Structures are given as C-alpha cells and as structure tokens.
Amino acid sequence: MSTDEMKHDKPTDxxxxxxxxxxxxxxxxxxxxxxxxxxxVSGVSMQHTPATRIWFGEVSNKPGFRSPPHHHGExxxxxxxxxxxxxIYFGENYAEYVDMKAGDWVFVPPYxxxxxxxxxxxxxxxxxxxxxxxxxxxxLDEVDDASLEGYRRAE
Numbered sequence: 001m002s003t004d005e006m007k008h009d010k011p012t013d014x015x016x017x018x019x020x021x022x023x024x025x026x027x028x029x030x031x032x033x034x035x036x037x038x039x040x041v042s043g044v045s046m047q048h049t050p051a052t053r054i055w056f057g058e059v060s061n062k063p064g065f066r067s068p069p070h071h072h073g074e075x076x077x078x079x080x081x082x083x084x085x086x087x088i089y090f091g092e093n094y095a096e097y098v099d100m101k102a103g104d105w106v107f108v109p110p111y112x113x114x115x116x117x118x119x120x121x122x123x124x125x126x127x128x129x130x131x132x133x134x135x136x137x138x139x140l141d142e143v144d145d146a147s148l149e150g151y152r153r154a155e
Contacts, residue, residue, distance in 0.1 A: 021049045032057065032135050038067030038116050046134060055135040059116070061086070061125040064154025066117035069094065069143050073136035077108040077129060084125035089115040089148050097149065100127070113140055121154045 021044075023029075028041040029048045032055070042048070042057035059079070061067070079100075086100045088108065094115055100106055106127075108114060118125035145153050 018050045023048065028057070034137065036068045036139075037061055037065035040129070040135065040137075042135065053133045055129075055131040055133075057129055057135070058082075059127050059129050061116065061118035062154070063118060063123055064121040064152060066115055066145075066148070066151065066153075069113050069115050069140040071111050071113045071138050071140070072108065072131060073138055074110050075131045075133060075136045076110055077131045079106045079108075079127045079129040080104070081106075082126045082128060084123050084127075085119040086125045086127065087117045087119050087151070089117065089151075094143055094148055115143065115148060117148065117151050119150065119152075121152055 023043045028043050029045060030041050031047060032040050032042045032045065034040060038059060038061055040057055040059050042055055044051050044054060044056040046052055046055075055075075061084075081100045081102050081104050083102055087097050088100070088106065089095075089097045090112055094113075098106065099119070145151055
C-alpha cells in the first residue's frame, strides 16, 4: 500500500471528527461475547469507542480452566501472552495444539474451531487479543476434558 493510499481525508464536518479515546483501567467493557471460563473484556471496541473494524481486549482463564470449543467466524485473531502458560487445541477432535508462554505471540485464523486452555493449576493465564472486524464468538458443542492431551482441570 502506498503512502497516498494510506492518507485519510480530514472530515469537513466538525461533527464527524473522531478523536483518540482512552478506556481507563477498571472501565473496560464486559458486555462482549464470552466462552465459558474464558473471560474477555474489551478496551477498544465498537461497543464503547468510535472503533468500527477492530476489537482489542484482555482474555483470561483462571488456573486449570478453559474455554469450550468455539471459533471467531470471519475474524482474524492475534494475541500476546502477558502471564501464564496457555494452550490452543485445534484440528480434528482437538488433537493438535500449540503452547504459549509469557511474551509469545499467536495468530488464529478465521473459522478455526479451537479450545483455549490454562495449562497451570496455580497461575492465571492472561493475554491481550486483537480481532478484526469484531469480537465474533461462535460457541460449539462441548468436548470432554480427557480428550484434550495434557489438560488438567483445577479442583
């Protein structure tokens, strides 16, 4: 994309002007789509900022908890682990997986059924996630914990 293609036209009508918006800590939007024990809060989304094509938020799982199987429709997802040890199960019967630890980045393609798990039974899993165009969450039929290699649910 050229520099000229990236230029934005300045709104001619002052009422159409969009300015930076700060979401303060503790004021994040919790009215976003959820998947069981995988809790999402948004800092930037169309629900509470002028954003129209991005969702950016924090995703957390308590120790030993996981999401149910789900996918994010047409949305591409990028994330970075802030704290903990996460695993994303995917593929047929969720037999494949990738592990993530603090500092790791992850990409999840559109329409890919997956399970997000906290592999620790003592430490929270926290990661920042960015999704375009929005936080689409399509929850799927549950899967038995025993079918997820290495997963242990906290007591």
